[in-house]
Amino acid sequence: MPVLVQLNCDIRIIKFIYLMLKRPLTSAARGTAMSVYFLKESDLTFFLGRLLASSPVIAPVAKKSKFVFAELGSAAELRLDYDVTLLPPKTAFFPVKQKLLDFGPDGPKSAITPRKQVLFGVHFYDIKGIDMLDQLFAEGHRDNNYLANREATTVVGSSIQKVSSRAFFSTVGTDVQPRGHDAFLTHVTAGYVFETRTPKGEALISFGSFEKATAAQIEEAAGVNAAVLKRCPEKLEHSSELIAVKVRNAFANEELWTDLAKDCFSCGSCNIVCPTCYCFDVQDRWNLDQVSGTRHRTWDACLTNDFSKVSLGAGGSENFRERRGQRFRHRMMRKAAYLNEKLGGPACVGCGRCSAGCVPDIADPVRIINRIVGGRHGSSV
Amino acid sequence: MSTSIEKAKASKVKVAFFDFSSCEGCQIELTNLGEEVFTGLLQHLEFVEFREVMTETAKGPIDIAFIEGAFTREADRKRLEDIRARSKTVISFGACASTGGITALKNHMSDYSQCVYGVNSGAPHLASQKSEPISAAIKVDYAIHGCPMDKDEFVYIVSHLLHGKEPVIPNHPVCVECKMRETVCRYSYGHHCMGLVARAGCGAPCPADGIPCEACRGFIEHPNEESLTKVMNERGRMTSERAKNKSRMFTATLRGDAK
Numbered sequence: 001m002p003v004l005v006q007l008n009c010d011i012r013i014i015k016f017i018y019l020m021l022k023r024p025l026t027s028a029a030r031g032t033a034m035s036v037y038f039l040k041e042s043d044l045t046f047f048l049g050r051l052l053a054s055s056p057v058i059a060p061v062a063k064k065s066k067f068v069f070a071e072l073g074s075a076a077e078l079r080l081d082y083d084v085t086l087l088p089p090k091t092a093f094f095p096v097k098q099k100l101l102d103f104g105p106d107g108p109k110s111a112i113t114p115r116k117q118v119l120f121g122v123h124f125y126d127i128k129g130i131d132m133l134d135q136l137f138a139e140g141h142r143d144n145n146y147l148a149n150r151e152a153t154t155v156v157g158s159s160i161q162k163v164s165s166r167a168f169f170s171t172v173g174t175d176v177q178p179r180g181h182d183a184f185l186t187h188v189t190a191g192y193v194f195e196t197r198t199p200k201g202e203a204l205i206s207f208g209s210f211e212k213a214t215a216a217q218i219e220e221a222a223g224v225n226a227a228v229l230k231r232c233p234e235k236l237e238h239s240s241e242l243i244a245v246k247v248r249n250a251f252a253n254e255e256l257w258t259d260l261a262k263d264c265f266s267c268g269s270c271n272i273v274c275p276t277c278y279c280f281d282v283q284d285r286w287n288l289d290q291v292s293g294t295r296h297r298t299w300d301a302c303l304t305n306d307f308s309k310v311s312l313g314a315g316g317s318e319n320f321r322e323r324r325g326q327r328f329r330h331r332m333m334r335k336a337a338y339l340n341e342k343l344g345g346p347a348c349v350g351c352g353r354c355s356a357g358c359v360p361d362i363a364d365p366v367r368i369i370n371r372i373v374g375g376r377h378g379s380s381v
Numbered sequence: 382m383s384t385s386i387e388k389a390k391a392s393k394v395k396v397a398f399f400d401f402s403s404c405e406g407c408q409i410e411l412t413n414l415g416e417e418v419f420t421g422l423l424q425h426l427e428f429v430e431f432r433e434v435m436t437e438t439a440k441g442p443i444d445i446a447f448i449e450g451a452f453t454r455e456a457d458r459k460r461l462e463d464i465r466a467r468s469k470t471v472i473s474f475g476a477c478a479s480t481g482g483i484t485a486l487k488n489h490m491s492d493y494s495q496c497v498y499g500v501n502s503g504a505p506h507l508a509s510q511k512s513e514p515i516s517a518a519i520k521v522d523y524a525i526h527g528c529p530m531d532k533d534e535f536v537y538i539v540s541h542l543l544h545g546k547e548p549v550i551p552n553h554p555v556c557v558e559c560k561m562r563e564t565v566c567r568y569s570y571g572h573h574c575m576g577l578v579a580r581a582g583c584g585a586p587c588p589a590d591g592i593p594c595e596a597c598r599g600f601i602e603h604p605n606e607e608s609l610t611k612v613m614n615e616r617g618r619m620t621s622e623r624a625k626n627k628s629r630m631f632t633a634t635l636r637g638d639a640k
Contacts, residue, residue, distance in 0.1 A: 269560050272561060
């Protein structure tokens with residue numbers, strides 16, 4: 001018994017030290033708030049208009065009954081009252097299809113051509129997704145096709161005005177704070193509280209009629225951002241650490257994964273709409289002259305049959321995740337367990353896009369995890 | 382002068398087009414490539430038979446044979462075998478050749494001839510059997526899917542073959558391409574769609590225009606047909622029977638219960 005208590009204490013101390021070590025790092029990376037400003041509701045259009053005159057602005061706009069991030073034609077198109085966009089805003093620097101290079105008799109020529117742009121109105125869960133991609137594309141061999149676009153982009157966050165019907169952002173990876181943004185806009189009663197976090201964010205101030213925010217306005221903004229966390233319709237009921245352990249431990253439960261994936265189409269929708277998915281496929285195309293051509297990369301999806309197919313030469317191939325259940329499991333492992341140590345939390349931000357995008361409605365991480373770990377919404381397996 | 386033309390011709394890849402049971406729309410679609418692309422390809426290809434655009438026919442060896450249309454008459458087998466014997470590479474050209482296509486709709490009917498031809502249905506030249514892809518009669522090396530076939534994919538595949546490379550034919554569902562272009566899903570409107578099991582590569586233009594996918598490029602490998610019936614029933618508001626039989630237009634030969 002005393003040994004166990006001692007062990008528990010040690011774990012707690014280790015966790016405390018870990019958190020203390022992590023904290024200053026995190027706040028250094030996110031940059032302390034430089035300044036907090038206030039923008040009147042009626043001044044937003046003017047601000048955006050001037051911003052648009054200086055660089056492209058990518059922001060949420062309506063598409064039929066849904067929303068997408070798209071280049072704004074005018075300030076009037078902006079829809080800060082969006083719930084969630086069909087694709088995450090990573091498209092601003094990691095497009096669905098991206099030219100990597102042109103090739104020809106003189107060799108390859110890089111297609112990296114970053115443009116200065118503003119990504120405006122990003123919800124905090126999507127900022128967390130961007131943070132993860134920033135880390136994943138920078139580690140090891142730096143992916144300049146991503147990083148060049150990323151560095152040329154100023155990211156402005158936005159408070160969440162409407163919560164989507166499948167969101168669970170308040171209960172996933174709660175230790176992980178968003179940090180990759182340059183400024184953050186919070187909708188309050190009379191307008192917007194605009195917090196700048198980096199010099200890039202501070203530089204935006206010159207485009208609008210900002211004034212210093214009052215203590216009351218700052219407090220109201222904090223209240224708005226705290227209150228939205230209570231409005232998520234779906235909830236995880238356990239810590240990321242426990243979920244990671246339990247999901248990993250369920251790896252060999254073939255019956256479970258086969259059952260979960262029974263209605264799966266292997267359509268990859270859950271991958272394509274995910275803000276933390278970063279896999280891609282690279283293909284070449286020849287031009288008509290048959291001596292020059294282009295190399296593109298396109299998003300890939302590990303749920304699809306061919307993702308894990310490898311060539312054995314001479315027309316042979318091997319698929320190391322041949323069954324639906326194996327692919328379904330792989331996604332959950334990637335989102336809830338495999339990357340946690342590297343990212344400091346799960347590779348999931350709780351946007352609910354996969355849940356909403358899955359036609360047979362089997363991709364919802366909350367339902368899957370609660371079924372595995374046990375909870376109100378499902379029994380422990 | 383004439384020798385240099387002969388020389389240039391000799392180094393070009395000999396290409397021929399043949400048609401079986403089809404509307405020949407895929408050959409017509411090829412002529413929609415436009416002058417620039419067409420003349421660009423002609424620098425590398427020599428068309429030796431292509432009845433939509435020329436009168437000559439090929440008797441000798443062929444490098445790439447494109448075969449349009451379904452195999453639905455036993456009498457066609459000999460002609461197909463002859464094409465195969467003369468061709469280094471055989472490519473099924475379009476939906477009918479690759480999957481049986483629309484012509485395979487008759488496979489689950491017994492009175493189709495009567496329905497279509499009425500009193501003339503007994504005429505010998507109208508006799509046909511079960512509709513099958515060309516691969517049911519001869520070995521096919523590659524397939525260009527779609528109704529009509531995708532002309533950009535045609536150029537892509539031909540280019541790869543000119544370089545001796547394996548072209549990559551998509552084997553993921555249309556959903557991937559819909560999601561990529563941020564098309565609002567048909568199911569979110571309570572409609573049905575075959576995109577879940579349909580082979581992509583088209584760029585998903587139909588759902589983007591508000592039309593459900595009919596899987597004109599056929600199924601992906603291992604389509605989840607049971608789940609398809611279920612979602613068409615539960616989310617697409619169809620009766621179970623209708624859900625099971627809906628949209629066989631391009632997938633009749635690919636179904637688990639294909640005759």
